[in-house]
Amino acid sequence: MLQNSAKQARGATVFACWVHDPERYGVVEFDSGYRPLRIVEKPKVPKSNYAVTGLYFYDERAVEAVRELKPSARGELEITDVNNHYLRAGTLQCDRLEGWWTDAGTFESLHAAHELVTGRARSALEAEQRSLLERRDELRGVTLEQLFTPAPPPSDPGSRVPHFGCSNCHGPNGTGGSTSYSLPGTNPPKQVTWQCPPLNTVTLRFRDSEITNIITYGRANTPMPAWGIAGGGPMNDQQISDLLAYLHSISIGSQKAMEEAAPSGTDGKTLFDGYCARCHTEGFSFGEPGVDGGGAFGPSLVGGVTPRQFPDESDQIDWVTNTAELGKPYGQRGVSHGIMPHFSDMLTADQIKAIVDYERTL
Ligand code: HEC
Numbered sequence: 001m002l003q004n005s006a007k008q009a010r011g012a013t014v015f016a017c018w019v020h021d022p023e024r025y026g027v028v029e030f031d032s033g034y035r036p037l038r039i040v041e042k043p044k045v046p047k048s049n050y051a052v053t054g055l056y057f058y059d060e061r062a063v064e065a066v067r068e069l070k071p072s073a074r075g076e077l078e079i080t081d082v083n084n085h086y087l088r089a090g091t092l093q094c095d096r097l098e099g100w101w102t103d104a105g106t107f108e109s110l111h112a113a114h115e116l117v118t119g120r121a122r123s124a125l126e127a128e129q130r131s132l133l134e135r136r137d138e139l140r141g142v143t144l145e146q147l148f149t150p151a152p153p154p155s156d157p158g159s160r161v162p163h164f165g166c167s168n169c170h171g172p173n174g175t176g177g178s179t180s181y182s183l184p185g186t187n188p189p190k191q192v193t194w195q196c197p198p199l200n201t202v203t204l205r206f207r208d209s210e211i212t213n214i215i216t217y218g219r220a221n222t223p224m225p226a227w228g229i230a231g232g233g234p235m236n237d238q239q240i241s242d243l244l245a246y247l248h249s250i251s252i253g254s255q256k257a258m259e260e261a262a263p264s265g266t267d268g269k270t271l272f273d274g275y276c277a278r279c280h281t282e283g284f285s286f287g288e289p290g291v292d293g294g295g296a297f298g299p300s301l302v303g304g305v306t307p308r309q310f311p312d313e314s315d316q317i318d319w320v321t322n323t324a325e326l327g328k329p330y331g332q333r334g335v336s337h338g339i340m341p342h343f344s345d346m347l348t349a350d351q352i353k354a355i356v357d358y359e360r361t362l
């Protein structure tokens with residue numbers, strides 16, 4: 001890849017690498033086709049997790065670009081401005097490096113590659129390519145448990161193995177947990193403790209395609225990050241499908257899930273709080289609930305919304321029991337986005353009826 005870019009006759013190429021703290025870097029914002037839209041220096045609210053590395057290739061017009069630049073507030077000519085100059089001209093290419101966030105290895109090896117650009121060592125490029133290949137080989141031996149468990153501290157000599165740390169938030173073996181989270185749009189930033197749902201029942205409430213989407217794109221305005229490359233994260237499709245298989249392997253199964261729900265009986269409000277409120281009641285996930293069913297990630301259910309959406313109660317029961325596939329209509333004017341869980345494998349028919357009765361009074 002680096003060699004190809006070095007051969008590129010016209011335009012410029014920057015290399016971007018996935019990092020977990022993009023606000024510290026120049027960050028690439030992509031359009032839906034993954035073309036770079038703009039590069040923003042140290043954004044407060046980063047639009048992706050891709051940081052521009054210190055490695056660039058420019059054609060001879062970089063000199064022109066630099067001449068046209070005005071010094072920044074820091075009184076310096078910013079490399080980001082050069083890149084944005086190429087972007088505006090439509091000649092900037094952005095290659096995403098398959099790197100891992102766990103250590104500075106990618107940046108270090110990029111530095112080595114940079115030596116090449118300044119004309120020193122061709123072998124640096126080969127070393128860079130070798131190290132990327134080695135890392136990919138290493139990954140083949142990584143178990144799913146390792147992907148799931150938190151990374152050891154950077155000082156740990158074993159830390160070259162990439163970990164995604166799902167259990168940091170979702171608890172060991174996916175039994176549920178919590179995480180500290182800074183609420184978006186709060187000034188000064190408001191820090192809360194957000195409850196993270198168990199994942200050992202997630203395959204009971206979502207279709208595989210839905211779980212793949214959730215992992216790939218994350219969930220906006222919640223601590224759940226986007227993990228897939230399409231969502232700006234570090235994971236390739238294979239890793240996500242491996243994780244999905246792992247989630248199936250830790251599932252406690254429908255019978256056990258129903259046993260866990262049994263103590264809630266058929267009290268609509270108790271069941272709603274246990275299974276629905278985290279998405280339908282603002283603030284429920286961090287212990288400061290607003291209006292019951294007033295809407296959060298999921299729509300508001302108050303003010304007679306559900307009897308209007310489902311004039312026939314049995315349709316609402318069917319929706320909560322089975323939902324609908326992505327893109328399929330539901331109720332009077334709903335279209336499924338594949339993001340509402342179905343409860344057929346977690347709650348009994350009596351319990352679902354009790355929740356729906358309760359919802360229809362909201
Ligand atoms: C920083 C904390 C954090 C990490 C790390 C994290 N998640 Fe999440 N995840 C969340 C939160 C919080 C939610 C629920 C968001 C909400 O309240 O709507 C969630 C939701 C989910 C859901 C949807 C579950 C549901 O019932 O709504 C899935 C699936 C999921 N995460 C999978 C994963 C996987 C797989 C990983 C590891 C690759 C992971 N998560 C890592 C915080 C995290």
Ligand code: HEC
Nearest residue numbers: 275276279297298299309320334335336337338339340355
């Ligand atoms: C993971 C978050 C989440 C959870 C948990 C959740 N919902 Fe939802 N719900 C949604 C989303 C999102 C929608 C919107 C549907 C869409 O856009 O596909 C929705 C839609 C609905 C609707 C239709 C509302 C309308 O006006 O279209 C009803 C009714 C509903 N949910 C009931 C429930 C019940 C009952 C539970 C608990 C048993 C529950 N939901 C749990 C996210 C959730």
